[in-house]
Amino acid sequence: MANKKLLITTPIYYINAEPTIGSSYTTISVDVLARWNRLTGRDVFFLTGLDENSSKTVESAKERKYSSIQKYADDMAKEWIGTWKILNISYDNFIRTTSKKHKDFAQKYFNKAYKDGDIYFGDYEGLYCYGCEDFKREIDLKDGSCPYHKKKPTKVKEKNYFFRLSKYQKEVLKLINSKNFVLPSFRRKEIINFIEQGLTDISVSRPNLKWGIDVPFDKTQKIWTWYDALYNYYSGVDKKYWKGEVVHVVGKDIQKFHSVIWPAMLLSAKEDLPTTVFSHGFFTINGQKISKSLGNNIEVGKLCEKYSVDALRYFLMREIPFGQDGDFSEEGLKSRLNNELANELGNLVSRVLSIAGKKLKGNVSKQTIDKRLSSKLNIKNISKLMENYELHNALGEIMKFVGECNKYVNDQKVWEKSEKELEKDLYNLLEGIRIISILFYSFIPETSEKINKQLNVKEGKIKDCKFGIVNKYKIKKGELLFKKVN
Ligand SMILES: [Zn+2]
Structure with a gap:
């Protein structure tokens, strides 16, 4: 097909x-x-x-x-x-x-x-x-x-x-x-x-x-x-x-x-x-059926203003198993925005680009691919989940890879390394982030565009979701991707 x-x-x-x-x-x-x-x-x-x-x-x-x-x-x-x-x-x-x-x-x-x-x-x-x-x-x-x-x-x-x-x-x-x-x-x-x-x-x-x-x-x-x-x-x-x-x-x-x-x-x-x-399926709001008489319907525009469009898109697709019933709560939305989008994805991009900016002036050239990171990416599985309409599980898999990238930063203690040593780590991490941006594009397109701008790369396709494609990064660190909401 x-x-x-x-x-x-x-x-x-x-x-x-x-x-x-x-x-x-x-x-x-x-x-x-x-x-x-x-x-x-x-x-x-x-x-x-x-x-x-x-x-x-x-x-x-x-x-x-x-x-x-x-x-x-x-x-x-x-x-x-x-x-x-x-x-x-x-x-x-x-x-x-x-x-x-x-x-x-x-x-x-x-x-x-x-x-x-x-x-x-x-x-x-x-x-x-x-x-x-x-x-x-x-x-x-x-x-x-x-x-x-x-x-x-x-x-x-x-x-x-x-x-x-x-x-x-x-x-x-x-x-x-x-x-x-x-x-x-x-x-x-x-x-x-x-x-x-x-x-x-x-x-x-x-x-x-x-x-x-x-x-x-x-x-x-x-x-x-x-x-x-x-x-x-x-x-x-x-x-x-x-x-x-x-x-x-x-x-x-x-x-x-x-x-x-x-x-x-x-x-x-x-x-x-x-x-x-x-x-x-249908979803409830805070466990209750959505109804006019209860007046518990939520204004979409207001949610977007408060939490951002991408936070709402991400939450709906991640929280409610596609095809089944689920529940919507602002607490849940806030929690996924703060803990997953800001702490995991936002933090990864911010950390890696900061180090690359400070230590290598944003210039990172192609290096050997580190299997310890690249092997953690399973594109076939993610594609299969998308074909099977398991959107929530596909997002879960993408987020898991974000977690692997964060773990790699910690395991390699990237921030402690000298300029010479760290270029390999950074190149691999930037490739990881570029791939994450492609995979997230369908769900949170505005965020992906922001990441691409900071990486200074063009929008990629699924076929570009492999390590070793970019020859030289010349990054431009920008603002934080997500603002937490308390
Ligand atoms: Zn009827």
Whole structure:
């Protein structure tokens, strides 16, 4: 898979609120994967954006006293783009589902499915959760309520267009059972159970809505927001990327839409299928569920101001095992910033560059490679962990190598040595730091750029993660990489 193109996506987010720590987490994780794969030399396309056609948009615009829903959507888009800029998100396209291009796509595919007989008109009577924007069956509920929104769904009786999901049950099941389609693989069982209860045809339009994309041949109906939203993965990207590896990263609550409904839509349209739907877990804040009523959501911008963007990126990726549930606490963030980033990484760079500056005026030439240090670096293992989406473990391994470099400084008692003796140690340490900077780039890009500037080297690729590449260092020590927070 190494040279294949990669399309990697976040879900498109609802705009009923500003970006939260949860959506930031999803987006940072995709950013890390996109950056890493670019560093391996792959042609990567990273897509993110907003689902603006939901009725949540209408409600929120009203709550905030907007007279124009589109103006509200435009203002929210600015908010989201602004937050991703702060968080250093390297997306290639930011798709908005109110764009003409997207609307045309959604209508084109709706039309096609209708002509092919996969969409038909009928009566719907059942339940709808506006939080999920989803039709619910009794078996989907817990004590009569939506398990995600803890609210009783609304009873609706309406005429809808239906999509023949049932027709694709066998093919979708086969896909789910194929290797790497549903990741982490422990989520597969849940999806299989859902399918084996029997897939029923689903409503893909809603009548009497003022906002959304028109059903192309029936102006009294709007396309169901999920049906249109999923097509962002086609409308937002050059189709050539669908010929390579396609990875959707989603929250576990929307796994079903991506691994069941979306592939069925694509099978119907005879289009290419995604390679992987990876779902991450949820996290609590200080052990409590994040909720509006508890008011415990944290402002991402404020966290970045207080602790730095890279500290937040590092913490989220290191603390919460990717794919599983976890917990967020400011204490934890502070502790990882102070003890790992500042004390380990920051200190290593500062110590080594100080000695090189003082004793060798910053000039360090190529020396023999010291196996005692270079053998501690296991790039293959780190790459494997990244390929397996074990981002937290990859970070752990990189940090372990930082620890080895610090240990080397201590073991060699570098600061006690004469100029002549210490050049070999310093060269090896500088090579170690240069490699660390490459490995950390996907996670904490700003820090890597600072390190590269101090080392006076260009941004490297994964293939440059070996000792003995630089012939001569001419370093320029700069400010400390991290400020501790008490
Ligand atoms: Zn719900």
